[in-house]
Amino acid sequence: MADPIQEEINKEVAAHKILIYGKGTKQMPMCGFTRETIQFFDKYGYPFELIDVLSQPAKREALAKMTNWPTLPKVFIDGQFYGDTDILDPMAAKGEIEPLLKKAFGK
Amino acid sequence: MVCLVDRVPLVRWVQSKTPNKQGKPAASHHTELPFSLALRYSDRYEIGETMITPDVLTEYVRKVMPDAAVTVMDRTGTMNHLKVVVVSAAFAGKNLLDRHRLVYQALDVPMKDGRIHALEITAQTTEEA
Numbered sequence: 001m002a003d004p005i006q007e008e009i010n011k012e013v014a015a016h017k018i019l020i021y022g023k024g025t026k027q028m029p030m031c032g033f034t035r036e037t038i039q040f041f042d043k044y045g046y047p048f049e050l051i052d053v054l055s056q057p058a059k060r061e062a063l064a065k066m067t068n069w070p071t072l073p074k075v076f077i078d079g080q081f082y083g084d085t086d087i088l089d090p091m092a093a094k095g096e097i098e099p100l101l102k103k104a105f106g107k
Numbered sequence: 108m109v110c111l112v113d114r115v116p117l118v119r120w121v122q123s124k125t126p127n128k129q130g131k132p133a134a135s136h137h138t139e140l141p142f143s144l145a146l147r148y149s150d151r152y153e154i155g156e157t158m159i160t161p162d163v164l165t166e167y168v169r170k171v172m173p174d175a176a177v178t179v180m181d182r183t184g185t186m187n188h189l190k191v192v193v194v195s196a197a198f199a200g201k202n203l204l205d206r207h208r209l210v211y212q213a214l215d216v217p218m219k220d221g222r223i224h225a226l227e228i229t230a231q232t233t234e235e236a
Contacts, residue, residue: 068208069207070215071211071218071226081204083203083207086207086229087204091203
């Protein structure tokens, strides 16, 4: 049987076209970089989910293993892992984000 | 850009309070404190002996990428919120995610022991720089 934490992550990744694992909530991000990531997606106007894993070390560990990426926040778009704003900002500069989100939301 | 404050285990601080019988610091144990506690102690922890210098950081990177040119920028004046630019031939043919994974791998030790709290990475090949 699959690990329940991994199953929970798989479900969340499948359920949200844009998903951020971070610290805190949209209203009260607990980390400047989580806030930065929220601001990044606010610009595009598509709905996105932020899941707070601040107090869940086992889930953070599972996420780190799954993505081979040690840090938060972690961004998934349409089920694919895209790292953080260090990856997203250069993609945005090349105009790659808008079409990616359009495709994800079937527009 | 990422922040690592939740991973700061305060290893050294804890160790200095709990020497073993020979009076030596205990072997490296990873005592992860609850976030609230880590945050409360992080002020005294982060400034001072746990600072990383650009030279030491560059050494870590060069262990994995011997040809790397490394530029370190201090974002907060405390040398633990850093912007790091790495230029290396090792990035050729790798996408951005894998390039960053390589840098994270190289800096695993100072990230885990808390010397680096936050890291913004730029990873380029010589041709791109």
